[in-house]
Amino acid sequence: MVEENHGSMPDNALWTIQGRDRPSASQRLHNLTSATSSPMASSSLPLPQNIFTNPAIQPSSVINLSHSTDVVIGPMTQYQGPVSIYYMDASMEAHAMQTAAGINSNGIGNANRSRDSSPSKRLTRNTILLITLIFLVLATGLIVLYVELNRPKPEGPSNKAIYFGNTYDHDTFPNLGNGHLVIDREQWGAAKTTPALTIPLKKPIPYVLITHIGVQSLPCENIYKCSIKMRTVQDSAIAEKSLPDIQSNFYVSEEGNIYVGRGWDWANTYANQTLAVTFMGDYGRFQPSAKQLEGVQFLLAHAVANGALEVDYKLVGQNQTKTSKSPGAYVYREIRKWPHFYGCGMDDGPACGVELGMKPESWDGKQ
Secondary structure, three states, X not given: OOOXXXXXXXXXXXXXXXXXXXXXXXXXXXXXXXXXXXXXXXXXXXXXXXOOOXXXXXXXXXXXXXXOOXXXXXXXXXXXXXXXXXXXXHHHHHHHHHHHOOOOHHHHHHHHHHHHOOHXXXXXXXXXXXXXXXXXXXXXXXXXXXXXXXXXOOOOOOOOOOOOOOOOOOOOOOEOOOOOEEEOHHHHOOOXXXXXXXXXXXXXXXXXXXXXXXXXXXXXXXXXXXXXXXXXXXXXXXXXXXXXXXXXXXXXXXXXXXXXXXXXXXXXOOOOOEEEXXXXXXOOOOOOOHHHHHHHHHHHHHHHHOOOEEEEXXXXXXXXXXXOOOXXXXXXXXXXXXXXXOOOOOOOOOOOOHHHOOOHHHHOOOO
8 A cells, every 4th residue: 555645736746656557636635535544554654744844855756665566657658579688898888889980890900901902002012022033033143143154164175185086985976066977987897907007197287188089989978878988998098009098087978077087196198297188079070068068177177176287277189289180170169268278389389398398299108
């Protein structure tokens, strides 16, 4: 039971609400009369005597509730539906404030990533990578240059003599350069029962004598045919001309290969102080090939580089030293264009070898 005491204004009196309905004015008057007359009510809820007369206590309304439920004071808005209750701590509150301001953690991360991936950042990283790459390229180039400059240089022809004897593997052919092979005696099948050569060839040699085989000889085109020709020439020199061996020091084939005759160490059959080089064919009838002419020039350059020939050697044709058609009109026309050609024995020129004390018979030694 709720007791109500009214002051001067009925609407501001102390009143009891049971349930959700507000009592009417007649009910409140009845309740007030009943409360004052009931000794139980007065004894259970005594009211202060001065609540309405004491000017220090002027409440707009005083409510004393006991054992009541479902009480509403003031206007009430009813909501029919589910209700969610959230608990918010300080960090969530800060997050909510940031969200309210339009900033969240993802936004901050995205902003940071955006700043990291900005054009200026990318430009800086690309510049660093480019500088690093350039540095590596320069360092590699310097290392390669240093290695190349300090690489041991191979001995050139002037530092190491190259002879076509037993100084290389006989299963292969040494090469003068540009494909000019050197075929030694063993490889072309030279006879081993020849008489011993007795006249050494003194070096450096002052003269180069150019000859050809002649006598309707066809130029040979490959190692097989040229080897047969070399053996035929050797057999003819020994059997028919009573010579100890094949005539010349070296022979040059149509394909530009060099075949070793008497080699670097022994004098040829023509003259002691000459290096005899023979074109394999009849070059009064046939023109020498470009490879053949080049092969002779390579051989002579090789001889100078190895000290076998004098640097200012003199090159002559056999027809300049005696009456002969050798080395053939076509070869002779070519060698006259070469830098070391020497016009001895021609027109008013001196005799070949006269400066060395050689006589005309010295060019027909038959040795």
